[in-house]
Amino acid sequence: MSEEAEDVDFPACELPQVSHADVAAICEMFGNDRHRMLDILRALQDKYRCVSPHIMTIVAQQTGLTRVAVEGVATFYSFLSLSPKGRVTIRLCDDIVDRFCGLAEVTAVFEAELGIKVGQTSHDGAYSLEYTPCIGMCDQAPAAMINDVVLTKLTVERAREIARALKAGKTPETIVSERFADLSAHEQANHMVDNNIRHAGASLLGPVPDNAGLNKALDLSPAQIIETIEASGLRGCGGAGFTTGKKWKFAASEPAEKRFVFCNADEGEPGTFKDRVLLTERPHLLVEGMTIAARAVGAKEGIIYLRGEYVYLRPLLEQVLSERRENGLLGPSIMGVDGFDFHLRIQMGAGAYICGEEGALISSCEGLPGEPKTRPPFPVNRGYLGFPTVVNNVETFCHAARILDKGAKWFFDMGSDGSHGTKLFSVSGDCLNPGVYELPYGLELREFLEMVGGKNAAAVQVGGPSGTMIGRDSFNRKLSFDDLATGGAIIVFGPERNILEIVDYYMSFFVHESCGYCTPCRVGNVFLQKAIAKFRKGLANPQDIDYLKDLSATIMETSRCGLGMTSPRPILTTLENFPLIYSALAKPSKDRVRSTFDIQSAIDDARKLAQRRSYIYDKDFSQ
Amino acid sequence: MSKETEFTFVIDGVEITARQGQTIMEAADEAGVYIPRLCDHEGLRHQGSCRVCTVKADGRSVAACTQPAAIGQVVESETPHITKLRRDLVEMLFHEGNHLCPICEASGNCELQAMAYRLDMTATTKFPYLEPSRAVDATHADIALDTNRCISCGRCIRASQDVDHKGVFGYVGRGIHRRVAVNGHDLAHTNAAVSDDAISAGTCPVGCIIRKGVGFSTPIGEREFDKGLIGHEIEGKRGE
Secondary structure, three states: OHHHHHOOOOOOOOOOOOOHHHHHHHHHHOOOOHHHHHHHHHHHHHHHOOOOHHHHHHHHHHHOOOHHHHHHHHOOOOOOOOOOOOOEEEEEEOOHHHHHOOHHHHHHHHHHHHOOOOOEEOOOOOEEEEEEOOOOOHHHOOOEEEOOEEEOOOOHHHHHHHHHHHHOOOOHHHHHOOOHHHOOHHHHHHHHOOOOEEEOOOOOOOOOOOOHHHHHHHOOOHHHHHHHHHHHOOEOOOOOOOEHHHHHHHHHHOOOOOOEEEEEEOOOOOOOOHHHHHHHHOHHHHHHHHHHHHHHHOOOEEEEEEOHHHHHHHHHHHHHHHHHHHOOOOEOOHHHOOOOOEEEEEEEOOOOHHHHOHHHHHHHHOOOOOOOOOOOOOOOOOOHHHOOEEEEEHHHHHHHHHHHHHOHHHHHOOEEOOEEOEEEEEEEEOOOOOEEEEEEOOOEHHHHHHHHOOOOOOEEEEOOOOOEEEEHHHOOOEOOOOOOOOOOEEEEEOOOOOHHHHHHHHHHHHHHHOOOOOHHHHHHHHHHHHHHHHHHOOOOOOHHHHHHHHHHHHHHHHOOOHHHHHOOHHHHHHHHHOHHHHHHHOOOOEOOEOOOOOHHHHOHHHHHHHOOOOOOOOOOOOO | OOHHHEEEEEEOOEEEEEEOOOEHHHHHHHHOOOOOOOOOOOOOOOOOOOOOOEEEEOOEEEEOOOOEOOOOOEEEOOOHHHHHHHHHHHHHHHHHOOOOHHHOOOOOOOHHHHHHHHOOOOOOOOOOOOOOOOOOEOOOOOEEEOHHHOOOOOHHHHHHHHHOOOOOEEEEOOHHHOEEEEOOOOHHHOOOOOOOOOOOEOOEOOOOEEEOOOOOOOOOOOOHHHOOOOOHHHHOOOOO
16 A cells, blocks of 8 residues: 555655745645644645655644644645655556556556656655545546646556656646646646536536526525425435435524535545536536525535545636626625625545545544544534534535526426436446436436446446445346435446456555544454455455455444445445355365465565575475 | 433333433443443543444444433343444454553553453454554653554543643544554653553553553552453442
């Protein structure tokens, strides 16, 4: 894991010269406010390419925290580091889809051209090369972030071109386009990343009139807005599927001096990238939806929590916010209505999947490590800084704005029982047309696979790793909350793919992304991953199948948040739908010899300590 | 406290009286019903991280230390199913760190060890050992720190923050790399004192925080959990 490389005490290159005044000035930019810790540390990371112990000490003084508290934040997020990163940091997306699309070859090119291995920083401090989990580009894999720039569809040739251009002194921006600086923010985003909209539905990706929902909301009372959303049947589009109207109602009815509306744009579930497209193509609709929610619940402030991997969309979103402020659609007295104020800012994440969990997202906005909060109280009762907070997904807010314009019935009548309206699906993997599809709920997976050119699929991961892996015998199942629930990820795997390799990858993902707060998720997932490794090496017993099920059950039942409650699902759903893969690899113990016992690896430490080989077990031993 | 805010609920068939705002564990403790726990400690705010206090409240698995008690709630605690979950969690902690009871000064006073006895962790354990090898911090004149024995309960962190108002300890890192660190280069470069609540006997449930010079002053056999199972003090309140 890359963290191990970061754990080393000595820096790969010289620690930067840090001026106390400069660090203090950055803290002051954020009012020395400990709740803005993530912004402060991100700014320092950008300036000094690290948050060194010396820097942390100054930040602690400025914000009135202990240094270890600052260190707790700095060591939680993957995009912050205690030792210096290169001036150009290349983060290769290490999702399973990227691995299947030639990531290893692309990595080899970067390693050879830059003269460093993954996890290393060059001695002159010019480059860092590392792996990062899914950056939301599975439809154009392999992909990479180079500083704040995203490059996709990498090939060996393209990677070589990029590495050589960097060595020739080109900036990542000019690699995207020679006239990058002259492009609009929207054009810049589209030059870096394709939208790949394959099917536009009635709600979001078709033509959308400007502010039509917000206009209608002005004629309604807050209670009527909430009634409309409730009547539409809209459920959260991030994966959990909580009824949106109810969430708004709870927040509105909680007595409080202020309330908040947050957008969860921390789209981190591997294989999910539909919010990326909405943020690029429907940012006004998103802010419109948030503004409507603010009116409904009586919130005057809000935050868009944008995942660190989507930093390339930040200029575009900032521009949308300032345009709306200029046009009286955001800020004080929106559309001339006295008392209808809504102030919105962007909070950048810094590489932590767990921040997609609403409590963790709020913790992160408060300047803390992204750890989920104890429930109850729920965020709608006591969320950000203790005030009622509505947290909804990007897509949910966009639908809400459309529902206000078109009416609850219009939305309710689309989809299937219990799953109303349309849904965006992010399709990637072994299919002809990866990209984003907007379709009504209730479609049979088989029809869906035909549409995306994935008829040859042997397995489909619905809803990302925390969802369900199904095989051909289940392709008659339907995409809805009652059957195959999904936040949107549909990852198609062809017959040539190794299911256990996929499961192994997903477990390593959860181990990497667990916050570590509770025992079962922190420790249990490591054990699950080790057990899967045993299967892959052919060292498993038949009893290990029961062990997997048993350990999974404990983790799911005792974990504190949704991560641990779902992390064993790659194992459990493949055990259920592909049982023969496991049984084929599990070997019963032979007489008195446990096949799971690998004598060679067992004596390896002893070999190293003794600095010689074994007389008995090394057949070629000679002195 | 007025009688109007009191209500009752049931743990394993025993009727418990609780007040509005109490957690399941707080009410159970007062009633003399012990719910196993490691990260929770009297006088410190609840954290809900070890999950050993997992109970089923009206069929839903929750942490008893943070879950509010509710009127008429039916709670299952010492059932074979829950005890098995707790044993799994305690085994996870044993395997995450290096817990070699025979050579550990805390043996007999150790809550992890005592919990294993209470939960009947007598069979061979099934998990792999993670064998951490972090350096022992013996820089401080009166205190040593062996985080290889830490179970991440965070009791020292909360005691130092909320009782001592010092903030000597804190969590750093994420996931399996998450660990307790000190507010300085090492313990000698902090304002930790042996008189701190965070350092006092009983705050650290295991042998991670070691007070120098007092080791083995109480002989094995006369230690805290030689007198009875962990939780016996709370259980002793029942019927009083």
